[in-house]
Amino acid sequence: MLEPVALKDFFIVFFSGAMVIITGALYALLFAWSRLWKKPWLMNAAYGAYMLLVISVLILGQTAHLNGFWCWLVFFMLTGYLLAPHGIWKLCVGTHMQHKQDAPIMVTETSNSEYSKEGVS
Amino acid sequence: MNSISLNGGQKLAIKYFSVAVALFVAQILFGLLSGIQYLAPGFLHGVLDFNITRTVHINAMVVWLLYGFIGSVYWLLEEESQTEISGLWLGNAAFWVLTSAVAVVVVVFLLVQTGPGDDFTRWFVNEGREYIEAPRWADIGIVVCLSIFLYNVAATFNKGRWSGIAGVLTLDLVALAGIYLAGMFYTTNISVDQYWWWWVIHLWVEATWEVLVGCIMAWGLMKTLKVDRKIVTTWLYIEVALMFGSGILGLGHHYFWIGTPEYWLSIGGFFSALEPVPLVAMVVHAVYDSGVRHMKSSNNPAFAWLIAHAFGNFFGAGVWGFMHTLPQINLYTHGTQWSASHGHLAFFGAYATIVIAMFYIAAQYARGKQQLGDDLPDRGWKWKWALGLLNLGVVGMTVALLISGYEQSFIERAQEGSTWYGYFAAQVHPWFIQGMEWRMVFGSVTAIGIVLLVWDLFTIGKQKAIKVKAGIVQT
Structure with missing residues (x-):
């Protein structure tokens, strides 16, 4: 059930493991900036970071022998990291919706005084 | 200290914070001693062996963070519940009981150190479980004091206002x-x-x-x-x-x-x-x-430590934790300096930072709600250097321990198959020793940082408070 990592793959496993979290955070960061500042090119960069995350997860999966049952872990990591920022963003918008003072000022390029729902959707 | 403006819970919190700071200093001091013993195993041999210095190092950390959390809750309790604390005298009594118990346990750790493998040792010297070595009587004391703490919190909210x-x-x-x-109980099966x-x-x-x-x-x-x-x-x-x-x-x-x-x-x-x-x-x-939000802080040191918390938590718990959490690789890293590397950054990043932020919030209130912004008389050099040195020291130790742990997992675990020979072969390898040497260097940097932190906590806002009192500057 469990096949330990080969000696030659030690560094790759540690490095790819670290990159999973770092690229995951980078994806989340760029995703949020893109939505906040309304910069579509940042969203492309976010998905670029996500692609690096996919590569990291796949390398980790290969070197750590995540076969059989462990394939589910790869699947959940890929979908979890992809969807979590979307979900959290929706929650952010939802929880701040009733508070005018929490209008994301920087996203509303047309007006600084009026709360624009478009800016946070 | 302008403690007149503090409520009862906040005054009790200041006591908890004071002991927490003292234990934080003890943690770093005994960490330095343990680090030296890695490089010079004969250092204090027979006087304070490694098992003792390490026990005090780790237990001091657990207890000072606990004191920090308890203090933080007492700090916010009256404001959050909008009423006075129920049974505050009991909370004060519990503080003195707990602090006396901690002092006795540390004295026993340092002076008695070991005992025969029987119930007497377990009850009065050392329970023997890593990280929670306090003897059984102290365990009972901890649970009683935490129960009093729970009573204070629950009864106060019950009397005042409940919230989420x-x-x-x-x-x-x-x-x-x-x-x-x-x-707090034993079974004869080590796995259980x-x-x-x-x-x-x-x-x-x-x-x-x-x-x-x-x-x-x-x-x-x-x-x-x-x-x-x-x-x-x-x-x-x-x-x-x-x-x-x-x-x-x-x-x-x-x-x-x-x-x-x-x-x-x-x-x-x-x-x-x-x-x-x-x-x-x-x-x-x-x-x-x-x-x-246009984030504008009236307490720059607290705000800076909250930012350090965000980064430290992410890297210490997230990145360093995930790197070796899967069993396929954990087989080689479990119990090596990898764990110590992860532990140092995660505990500091996730917990120490936020408790230090609370220390600064308390210092601000205790000195008459001073603005701890850019206009501090000394331009805040002490807190800035303390922040920098403590973070640099802990990150440096983390990387140094990572190198030693990597070498251990390679030689001791993978090549030599977790044998005794492998254990000692890994301990004398140059990579391991160099990692430990660098750990000492950065441990010393951390120690300088804590000296500055303590100095700053004792003095920050004081000069300004005097000037405010004299009407020279406004708050």
Whole structure:
């Protein structure tokens, strides 16, 4: 059930493991900036970071022998990291919706005084 | 100190914070001694052996963080409940009992050190379980004091006002006191014994402490950045759900190699791998909030330590934890300096930073709600250097221990198959020794940082308070 990592793959496993979290955070960061500042090119960069995350997860999966049952872990990591920022963003918008003072000022390029729902959707 | 303006809970909190700072200093002092003993095993041999210095180093950390959390809760209790603390005298008595017990335990650790392998030793010298070595009588004292703490909190909210934060906090304190009981009985089977022991270590650290920090942060955000109560409460619920969803069964990563059934490999690996997802997801929330608010802090040191908390938690718990959490690689890293590397950064990043932020909030209030901004008389050089040196020191130790741990997992575990020969071969390898030497260098940097931190906590805002009193500057 469990096949330990080969000696030659030690560094790759540690490095790819670290990159999973770092690229995951980078994806989340760029995703949020893109939505906040309304910069579509940042969203492309976010998905670029996500692609690096996919590569990291796949390398980790290969070197750590995540076969059989462990394939589910790869699947959940890929979908979890992809969807979590979307979900959290929706929650952010939802929880701040009733508070005018929490209008994301920087996203509303047309007006600084009026709360624009478009800016946070 | 202008303690007249503080409420009863805040005065008690200051006592807890004072002991916490003293224990923080002790933690670093005994950490330095332990570090020296890695390089010079004969150092203090027969006087203060490594097992003693390490025990004090780690227990001091657990206890000072606990004191910091308890102090933080007392600090916010009256404001949050909008009433005076119920049974404050009992809380004060518990503080003195707990502090006396801690002092006696440390004296016994240092002077008695060991005893025969019988019940007397377990009850009065050292219980023998790593990280929670306090003897049984002290264990009972800890549970009693935590129960009094729980009573203070629950009864105060009951008398005053319940809120989302109050509910989460009270339930969390039930768990905090209750889970400690799991580490207070023995079985003759080491696997079963370790099974319950990990409940205390893991579920305290990765469940109840996380929630405590969440409650403190929620209250802190309302007070410092005027975030709406509904928002912080909703996010507290979300955080608790995410943390518990992955953190409770993440306990399984401690069950890989202690003789528990094989299914723990899957459960532990799976949920441990998902533990960083909430941390990553929270990046989105942080960006959102920083974007929608013009964050202006009246307490720069506290704010800077909160930022250090965000980064430290992410890298220490997230990156350093995930790198070796899967059983396929943990087989080689478990119990090596990898664990120490992860432990140093995670404990500092996730917990020490936020407690230090609370120290600064307390210092600000205790000195008449001074603005601790850019206009400090000394331009805040002490807190800035303390922040820089402590973070540099801990990150440096983390990297140095990582190098030693990498070498251990390579030579001791993978090449030599976890044999005694492998253990000693790894301990004398130049990479291991150099890692330990660098750990000492950065440990010393950390020690300089703590000296500056303590100096700053004693003095920050004092000069300004005097000037305000004299009418020279405004608050």
